[in-house]
Amino acid sequence: MDQITFLTEILLPALMSGLIVTLQLIAFSAPFGLLLGIGVAVGRQYGGSILSPVCKVFVYLIKGTPLLLLLIILYFGLPSIGITFSAFTASVIGFILCNGAYNSEYIRGAILSIKDGQMVAAQALGMTRMQAIRNIVLPQALIRAIPGLSNEFIYLIKYSSLAYMLTVIELSGAGKLVATKYFAYTESFMIVGIVYLGLVTITTVAVNLLEKQLAVPGMTRRESSALQL
Template sequence: MNELLTMWLAWFPELWKGFVLSMQVTAVSLVLGVVLGLLLALGVSAQSSVLRYPALVVVELGRGTPALILLQYVYFGLPTAGLTLSAFWAAAVALAYCTAAYTSEIIRGGIEAVAQGQSEAAAVIGLNRLDTLRFIILPQALRVALPPLLGFSIMMFQASSLCFTIALPELVSRASAIGSSTFEYMPVLTLAGLMYAAVCAPATLGVAALEKRLAPSQHA
């Protein structure tokens, strides 16, 4: 046991650098992806077929393509078209697209959960469509969508482990490098798994608590 702890203490600084990078790429992809997801949700919900069908195609492509394929496509495929991104930004763009595709459906579900009477009441008091969306529909929709959005964020943090396939030196990549040099794969991967769990387990409990807290107001 003492030997295991000694190895973990020796490896932790290197793994911590990868952990921070994993958090950074996750944060960037979530910020970009949720904003794009909101736009796609509005596009899919639009009455105009000119907006609805292109948005639907973008969403379904993103949902139907594995994140690993998106990573490979952006990092290895785009350079053949003259666009080369660093490993970090390739990971951020690919995961942002994946995030946008899935969160658009979460947000759209939140929008559809808002009672139609809310829009009718807004029209009665003279609000236009944009103001109704900004001040009436979206605040309620995002409240409904918040727990599943946070749950999806946890999944995207876990999915950042796929970035080792494009040479991003995140947590799994650094753990694999340590394992290759020391042949202590089991101990180092165990430590990496514990570092993921240290974030994901409390976050999952927090999301569950938030769902319980918001449930009464949603059904009121």
Template sequence: MSIFTLAVEAFPQLVQGVIATLRLMVLSFLLAIVLALPIALARMSRSHVLKVAAHTYVEVVRGMPSLTLLFLIYFGLPSFGVTLSAVDAAIFGLGLNGAAYVSEIYRAGIQAIDDGQREAAQMVGLRRWQVMRYVVLPQALRIVIPPLANFSISLLKDTSVASLISAPEMMLQARDLTSEYFMPLQIYTIIGVMYLLMALPLSFLARQLARHLSVRSPEETVYSNGKV
């Protein structure tokens, strides 16, 4: 059987794997970007407790393989009476893992904003949270969007580890197809091409965002919006 014939016959299962992989990536990405902001703000807060707690979380999670975190969630939480499905455990695990990395992207973007703008905003009467909301975060957003697009590519590839807890994504479909057709080289070649086809648009988007968002400086964006 040729690789083309194999791809045609296995097409329904491959499509199911693609849909499951994209769903897993999108939900994990959303969880990561939501959790990452309070973590980043905690690392820059004046509270020593918050700062230490956020720093500890980031260092522990970044130093731990994502697969280990998935195993702890999927196999460990039932010991405490919490049982998650393979998909939910994968989303939760990849989201928590991603939040540690995205928080550093946020922190770098926020710290890239000149302190003079914060001081100027406070001089016109804005409170600290207002300075962050109306002055710092809108500018930091332009800085962090391209790295976030690159992070989504890494997350897409990281979803492959979810097959080890039986989440029905592409690698699990590949394993099932291998046991059915006994053509591992051809099947994993097809899977590799499919990952590439999904990653290429994200890579193109990241480049376009980086090019577009570098046209104007962050200061021009804020002043044109009338925030300061």
């Protein structure tokens, strides 16, 4: 079998099938990971004496547990207590938990950067605490957290390769199957790497455009420096 036939008829179709699964993993995990991160960050910062420690313990446990171990527990461990997930579902749940925990740290850091006077001013205008958080604090915090959140999204793209350990045939898993069957490791994993690089590049460009779109005049470091001059 010549190289062109191998690439066009075997490797690329297999990788395309794996890429679709990878994109599905990301599409299901990223939005819920962001929502979980927002909830945990707000709960940790404003949750009081009960919710705040719970959120802190959640972040501590997830950050201290290797993602692969978490996936193994979800897929292989929980059935022993009667909780069973499909390999895809277990992967998505693991990615959401991990992504949410790290997102919460980026968002919490951004929340801490918002001056307390804004909360006081919002409440002085008649807003409740939750209204002030939702309408004043969070919009600013999410904009400031975009660089960190984008990094975590890029990590999520790479995390998705661990789903293969639960028998989910995503991009890297498809590449490994082809490489093992045809002993074409260099070609297979080189193209897999190129595809991951493409996904990361697209994400980076999209985030840069989003930052420019949401930038508040006078709030960026470059504009602030220009104003000082």
